[in-house]
Amino acid sequence: MTTVTKQTNQFSSQAPSASGLWRFLRVFLGRKVVIFGTVIILGLIITAIFAPQLAPHDPYQQNLRSALQQPSEQHLLGTDQLGRDILSRIIYGARVSLTVGFVSVGIGSLLGMTLGLLSGFFGGFIDSLIMRLIDAIMAIPPLLLALALGAAMGGGLQNVMISLGIALIPGYARLMRGQVLTVKQMDYVKAGEVIGSSDFRIMLRHILPNCMSPLIVLVTLNLGVAILAEAGLSFLGLGISPPGAAWGAMVSDGYRYLLNNPLLSFAPGICIMLVVLAFNLVGDGLRDALDPRLRGTL
Amino acid sequence: MTHLLEVKNLKTQFKIDGKVMQVVNGVSYYINEGEIVSVVGESGCGKSVSQLSGVQLIPTPPGKIVGGEVIFEGVDLLKFKADSEQMRDIRGGKIGFVFQEPMTSLNPVLTVGQQIVESLILHLRMTKADARIRAVELIKMVGIPDAKQRIDDYPHQFSGGMRQRIMIAMALSCNPKLLIADEATTALDVTTQAQILEVLKNIVATTNTSLLIVTHNLGIVARYAQRIYVMYAGRVVESGTTKDIFSEPRHPYTIGLLKAVPRLDEPKGHKLVPIDGLPPDLADKSPNCAFLPRCPYRTEKCLEDTWPELKQVEGRHYAACYVNIQRKRLNFYVGEVDKTKHALSKTLDSIEQQAISARSKILEVKNLKMNFPMYKGILRSKVADLKVIEDVNFEINKGETLGLVGESGCGKTTVARCILRLYNPTEGQIIFAGQDIAQLPKNTLRPLRRKIQLIFQDPYSSLNPRQSAGSIVGEPLKIHNLAKNNIEYQERVAELFKMVGLDPSMKDRFPHEFSGGQRQRIGIARALASDPSVIVCDEPISALDVSIQAQIINLLEELQDKLGLTYLFIAHDLSVVRHISNRVAVMYLGRIVEITDWKSLYENPLHPYTKALLSAVPIPDPFVEEQRDRIILRGEVPSLLNRPSGCNFHPRCPVAKKECSLNVPSLSEVSAGHKVACLGVT
Numbered sequence: 001m002t003t004v005t006k007q008t009n010q011f012s013s014q015a016p017s018a019s020g021l022w023r024f025l026r027v028f029l030g031r032k033v034v035i036f037g038t039v040i041i042l043g044l045i046i047t048a049i050f051a052p053q054l055a056p057h058d059p060y061q062q063n064l065r066s067a068l069q070q071p072s073e074q075h076l077l078g079t080d081q082l083g084r085d086i087l088s089r090i091i092y093g094a095r096v097s098l099t100v101g102f103v104s105v106g107i108g109s110l111l112g113m114t115l116g117l118l119s120g121f122f123g124g125f126i127d128s129l130i131m132r133l134i135d136a137i138m139a140i141p142p143l144l145l146a147l148a149l150g151a152a153m154g155g156g157l158q159n160v161m162i163s164l165g166i167a168l169i170p171g172y173a174r175l176m177r178g179q180v181l182t183v184k185q186m187d188y189v190k191a192g193e194v195i196g197s198s199d200f201r202i203m204l205r206h207i208l209p210n211c212m213s214p215l216i217v218l219v220t221l222n223l224g225v226a227i228l229a230e231a232g233l234s235f236l237g238l239g240i241s242p243p244g245a246a247w248g249a250m251v252s253d254g255y256r257y258l259l260n261n262p263l264l265s266f267a268p269g270i271c272i273m274l275v276v277l278a279f280n281l282v283g284d285g286l287r288d289a290l291d292p293r294l295r296g297t298l
Numbered sequence: 299m300t301h302l303l304e305v306k307n308l309k310t311q312f313k314i315d316g317k318v319m320q321v322v323n324g325v326s327y328y329i330n331e332g333e334i335v336s337v338v339g340e341s342g343c344g345k346s347v348s349q350l351s352g353v354q355l356i357p358t359p360p361g362k363i364v365g366g367e368v369i370f371e372g373v374d375l376l377k378f379k380a381d382s383e384q385m386r387d388i389r390g391g392k393i394g395f396v397f398q399e400p401m402t403s404l405n406p407v408l409t410v411g412q413q414i415v416e417s418l419i420l421h422l423r424m425t426k427a428d429a430r431i432r433a434v435e436l437i438k439m440v441g442i443p444d445a446k447q448r449i450d451d452y453p454h455q456f457s458g459g460m461r462q463r464i465m466i467a468m469a470l471s472c473n474p475k476l477l478i479a480d481e482a483t484t485a486l487d488v489t490t491q492a493q494i495l496e497v498l499k500n501i502v503a504t505t506n507t508s509l510l511i512v513t514h515n516l517g518i519v520a521r522y523a524q525r526i527y528v529m530y531a532g533r534v535v536e537s538g539t540t541k542d543i544f545s546e547p548r549h550p551y552t553i554g555l556l557k558a559v560p561r562l563d564e565p566k567g568h569k570l571v572p573i574d575g576l577p578p579d580l581a582d583k584s585p586n587c588a589f590l591p592r593c594p595y596r597t598e599k600c601l602e603d604t605w606p607e608l609k610q611v612e613g614r615h616y617a618a619c620y621v622n623i624q625r626k627r628l629n630f631y632v633g634e635v636d637k638t639k640h641a642l643s644k645t646l647d648s649i650e651q652q653a654i655s656a657r658s659k660i661l662e663v664k665n666l667k668m669n670f671p672m673y674k675g676i677l678r679s680k681v682a683d684l685k686v687i688e689d690v691n692f693e694i695n696k697g698e699t700l701g702l703v704g705e706s707g708c709g710k711t712t713v714a715r716c717i718l719r720l721y722n723p724t725e726g727q728i729i730f731a732g733q734d735i736a737q738l739p740k741n742t743l744r745p746l747r748r749k750i751q752l753i754f755q756d757p758y759s760s761l762n763p764r765q766s767a768g769s770i771v772g773e774p775l776k777i778h779n780l781a782k783n784n785i786e787y788q789e790r791v792a793e794l795f796k797m798v799g800l801d802p803s804m805k806d807r808f809p810h811e812f813s814g815g816q817r818q819r820i821g822i823a824r825a826l827a828s829d830p831s832v833i834v835c836d837e838p839i840s841a842l843d844v845s846i847q848a849q850i851i852n853l854l855e856e857l858q859d860k861l862g863l864t865y866l867f868i869a870h871d872l873s874v875v876r877h878i879s880n881r882v883a884v885m886y887l888g889r890i891v892e893i894t895d896w897k898s899l900y901e902n903p904l905h906p907y908t909k910a911l912l913s914a915v916p917i918p919d920p921f922v923e924e925q926r927d928r929i930i931l932r933g934e935v936p937s938l939l940n941r942p943s944g945c946n947f948h949p950r951c952p953v954a955k956k957e958c959s960l961n962v963p964s965l966s967e968v969s970a971g972h973k974v975a976c977l978g979v980t
Contacts, residue, residue, distance in 0.1 A: 023315075186759050187754045187755075187756055187759040187760035188759065188760050188761055188762040188763075190715075190720055190752075190754075191752070191754060191760055191761075191821075191824065192762075192773075193720060194718050194720065194747065194751060194752045195747065195751070195773060195774040195777060195824065195827075195828065196744045196745075196747040196748065196774065196777045196778060196828070197773070197777055198744075198777075201777070205762075205765070205773075206762050206765075209762075209764040210762065210763065210764055
């Protein structure tokens, strides 16, 4: 078969699949703001992990004599009303924010994606059932859910994470369902059926990997949202209980001292703002880099 | 003589992903008043971009016109800025365009009348009232019935063929001197294509408008064009009158194209000669002839020198090639049939036919019906049934190829999907391997699936973009536990790759790294993996370039010989079906209207629809085309929701009688093996 050898020798010298990664990085890091966002997030992660090493003081150490001090060499951002070092509290606060962010988004995305996948794939009765469940979840305001859970099971971070997680489920479920409905139409899914794949195999091997791009973007965006929500909830007194350091709680506590010691509220507030902004920028960058670059037709 | 349009040495670049592609690389052509000229080439050759560059419609961030002149009625258009008033006057006013995709080229929120009137008011400065009258005239001219009422309809209320006619009406509305049809009929059915091209031809004749047809279909070119330009990799490689080029092609690419295309009048068993290799990479800056890697006639000179310039062969016939290819070195024909070959293949045919009918039935479809429910309203209540397949009966014998042809909406793809149980048939039986698989539960069906496989039409959507080629091909092995261990699995995957002409070392690459033809080979390898006995080929080559189609057809034939496969070959390209099939069935609106062996169908068609279908297919040979009869059907394919009573074809049938609207004809045998569903025949 001379046709065979001719064909293979003339395969154009395109680089192997590493080019996909290269192209992704090139687009993702192509915009300066995205690099800015990535740096901030990396900074946040490092701060959270190495908090004990980075914080100059013990965040819980009260010292009423040096309360409400302005920034100095000792306390770079000053002290709060109980004499605690603001900078250290902010550094430890990063841990809370990150934990809440990742856990609640983790719960929301895993449950939401599973529901969306089943709903979109099977359609019919299962689809209706799951979608009505999602509607029910969406009907409950997350704040109310957090309050209810707080009242029923006591306050604390755990319940904040659960209620946020539940509140995030509908977003993932609907997005995943929409993606599944589109991907289901593709010929390669039909091909999977024709060669005899089981439903499970088709879902996991053919449908799921091709739905992930927008969901990954949603995860990064939701991380910012979750952190902001936690800040809001702890501002309202739900969430972490004192003396725990959380950014939202710090903003709330510092509210009374805004005139003379604005840093009590502003410092954690600016951190919240930067982190949420960073996640949004990274989410944008991911969306540009993933969509439609890595889709089948290039 | 001054030409109406003369393009001189046009050069257009596109910058994509950091690479600069010379999409149009020094193209020159001209067209005179009242002429029909065709620019021919495959995807990526630069034929469309040349036209768009001429009117400066290319998107200028990635694209850029970097050289040349476009002289229209004595004025160089490239001197004007792209968004200047002069250019806007020319576009639509002097040069009209008809694009490929009728579904997306009309604005869905404006009525058809509004869109035409807009153009008239803009260019001819008519009053609204006058413009409306003219619009009705135009719609009538392109053959839309009830023009006065339909002018206020929206685009979605028209079919594809009608939308294309409206596009033509819009393009003609301002009496342009030149009409450019860029693959205007590629997305349409054969019979609709024939209607549209006749409309264009009549308009040219009556209004002396010039027509420039951009296409890859050599049949259309042979039937309609007076002169041709053949393009490859951004340059014109051959030009001349249609008859010159078809009777004495000089450039190896043109010769390759003509040899690779199946014809309605070739002898059976005639082997298509594909063009080796892959389409050119436009970012490649090498100065040599771009066709070099694929050229069977190349010499030392081609390797040393740069792209050859267009040299005169004779009269108006030019070719860009160093090699002087004499006619007698070619072993194919144009305008005459090689009689000895024909006689030999006739004997082989009859032996083959006898052998086939002696074999056993491997797949039988009885009384197949397929309905899709239609839901409306807030409560999604079922309103009606879309009856896609009304009553289909056929059988396929072991080792043969049954071709299934029909236009869009006839239900042939639905038949394929019912057989593969991608749909659950509403009624009917599908008998395979001694069992009726039509209603078999999925778990019982699974082991049987090994034996019937499907090759899909679209090589781009039929492969999972996140799965490597080797994994795609080997998946059936894993599902059915056909390999005892990993070594055996890898060996079998490598064997499958080689069988379809792919290098096994490419098994870790992903689909987007392969070309369309290679992707289709992966699809074929996947279908072969479970060692099937029947393969349903659902338009396996329609999405591929002409030069690659021949490669795949030859591959399918080879595999059939080697492995004893049975094919159900579904296509709308009648020449390809004739080439590859033993028997052919013709479908119309969910029923089979004629089924017989290939010879009887193509040489002695009995059903009026079959006759019209065959006459609508252009043959890539201008001498033959001159002498053919044309049967142009009235009207369009009716919607499935408004099935005509009695014989579904009667409203368009040139020989319909009164009884045809009353009774549904059944498929009955007229002569040995030849069944027709027509009251006029039986």
